[in-house]
């Protein structure tokens with residue numbers, strides 16, 4: 018990314034706030050094994066304890082320490098988000114750039130598949146696949162990436178088509194450069210804002226999906242996940258547990274999604290200066 | 301325009317192809333014995349007769365291409381399979397749930413679109429001012445709440461704590477007050493799921509409209525209209541109509557996907573007896589035929605809505621064009 | 625060295641070149657003159673082998689261009705474009721820009737930095753590290769065009785194509801770059817196809833002038849004869865226009 022774009026980003030207070038928030042959450046997730054006071058898979062504590070010095074958020078119905086569980090669940094969410102975003106963006110960029118550069122039949126096929134994916138509710142497909150194969154988290158990550166790449170590919174393709182007509186790209190072609198070289202040296206580096214944008218929005222969607230799917234019971238129930246924590250907590254509406262069991266995962270999930278949303282909105286502003294929110298243009 | 305239509309039709313056909321591919325192949329790709337895996341819920345006692353019936357019902361004793369033809373003809377006849385766990389035809393189960401989902405989703409879609417358009421237009425018209433900035437910040441914040449989260453908070457406050465609204469169902473069974481009382485009862489059950497689903501959709505609609513307004517707000521015809529002294533609200537909303545409809549139609553697929561996702565969570569949380577809750581129950585019982593049926597129906601629904609909106613848009617676009 | 629035989633080229637339904645015939649001799653400078661949109665660039669690209677003719681053939685040293693390994697052939701042609709700001713990626717440093725042909729042809733090795741510095745000396749630019757790491761926006765138009773020339777020459781081509789390479793530079797810079805191109809051509813003894821819309825410039829630099837009009841070569845003769853004795857009405861018109869302007873000093 019060019020320095021100018023960084024400066025542009027830094028001007029966006031909400032965007033910077035999002036980055037700071039995300040970094041804090043990221044640190045927490047990375048350090049979870051160190052910070053967590055208990056083994057999150059250890060259920061030897063007394064059941065349904067209220068918060069105390071020993072158990073900051075108390076314990077759940079099986080005797081797990083809720084605070085430790087929360088930290089590990091956050092870790093799962095973030096890892097899931099990052100992996101899906103990385104794979105989705107890679108697929109999207111490769112397909113988008115190659116469709117634009119190669120064109121013809123190949124371009125047509127890729128773009129029609131992208132259109133078709135738009136009309137298929139991702140979540141239903143995931144639920145179905147999850148139900149049939151009881152897949153590991155890795156397989157779910159890949160499946161999700163396979164049905165989410167189309168928006169990235171679209172954006173990248175449009176941008177590549179306009180870059181393709183630039184004289185420096187033609188010049189490289191005239192020197193005898195193969196398509197791969199043009200992709201690597203002339204097209205990909207120009208698309209950085211698109212990756213940033215795609216990465217953040219896809220990470221956001223993935224975090225969203227992970228929480229939702231685990232809430233619905235798609236994941237292995239022994240996984241530490243914000244959605245699973247919420248769904249268990251909801252089984253005890255009569256007890257007074259909502260503030261120490263239900264709210265913490267709700268809060269953590271919201272902070273994570275908010276931070277990603279703020280960043281993605283700020284990046285969009287860099288992309289198209291007309292969207293920048295601090296501009297006051299009297300009309 | 302013709303070119304766009306061809307593209308659309310290709311995409312629709314491909315979507316259906318993808319769907320059939322998923323549904324058909326998943327069954328056959330299943331590791332181990334497909335029948336055992338599909339019907340291994342505890343409520344089903346697998347007798348030899350049942351096993352034989354299932355094998356022939358799914359045509360698993362036929363060669364693959366014949367299986368495929370059988371599948372296609374069943375699909376064409378609206379036969380979506382049989383749920384042995386619920387002891388009912390999948391199509392019937394879905395048809396019972398569908399009206400509630402359509403009521404919930406349709407209303408939420410319209411409400412959030414109206415609110416999103418009005419707020420988005422007003423916000424972009426006052427760009428950079430206090431109103432715009434605070435509204436934008438609020439929407440970005442609201443956008444950060446998962447529909448699950450909004451649902452859970454609403455449930456905890458209004459059902460558990462205050463007990464103002466029912467925490468499950470779409471209507472009270474055996475209600476003796478007919479007519480008006482019945483409608484009031486349905487609305488009373490609908491309020492919370494509808495409010496939370498709408499709330500979870502508004503930020504997306506708002507941001508879409510605000511952005512598209514920002515991109516075109518200084519187009520010559522708007523400035524001309526202003527110069528001519530045409531009333532501000534008229535320009536704002538004529539303009540908005542044109543700009544709002546485009547992103548709404550081109551992104552209708554994405555919007556619907558959001559809506560369906562939100563619907564599943566919210567129906568689950570409020571135990572609202574639509575497709576979402578049906579999905580949740582199918583997951584809990586590992587009722588695979590039911591899940592497939594729901595996927596098929598929801599894809600067809602999305603496609604139908606897409607087609608209607610596309611056609612509608614072509615009409616509206618012409619009229620909006622003349623308005624200037 | 626290169627002969628173009630009855631070549632035609634259309635884009636979609638629009639015919640740009642019809643039955644064009646042309647030769648460029650070893651070590652010769654041929655100026656290709658015509659107004660904007662007359663198809664000069666198209667003809668230059670055909671000769672450079674980067675696009676294919678619809679019909680007709682292009683023969684280089686007795687071999688048809690279509691038969692020669694495309695990548696090998698492209699090595700033997702260097703192209704300098706009209707706007708260096710567009711023809712060099714804004715993300716490349718001076719060093720990277722000149723190294724690009726070497727990378728593309730897999731010739732980048734330990735000797736390359738030396739070669740790149742030699743090329744820079746040839747185009748009369750500094751060779752210090754500081755300069756090598758500069759980006760296009762830090763250079764003037766003239767400096768950047770010199771970088772582009774160095775890039776075109778780094779693979780020691782047999783032919784240089786200058787496609788309006790000086791047309792969009794400041795007049796003072798234009799003269800210097802023109803001088804440089806001529807010196808380089810002279811030192812290396814390579815052929816040059818000098819594409820321009822200005823017959824005045826063409827007269828100063830070239831041995832021979834070919835005029836392109838309505839997709840055909842309407843004039844093709846030694847420079848002095850074309851100027852003194854134009855055959856075609858269109859050429860006369862061009863000369864008339866050129867006389868009205870102050871000539872470029874070379």
Ligand SMILES: Nc1ncnc2c1ncn2[C@@H]1O[C@H](COP(=O)(O)OP(=O)(O)O)[C@@H](O)[C@H]1O
Pocket residue numbers: 635636640658659660661662663664665666667
């Ligand atoms: N890739 C292309 N596709 C379609 N038309 C082209 C293309 N390249 C050039 N043309 C058209 O061919 C004509 C000649 O172009 P060009 O060779 O660039 O002329 P010149 O270099 O003399 O200005 C122009 O009308 C131009 O619009």
Ligand SMILES: [Mg+2]
Pocket residue numbers: 664665666787788
């Ligand atoms: Mg040209």
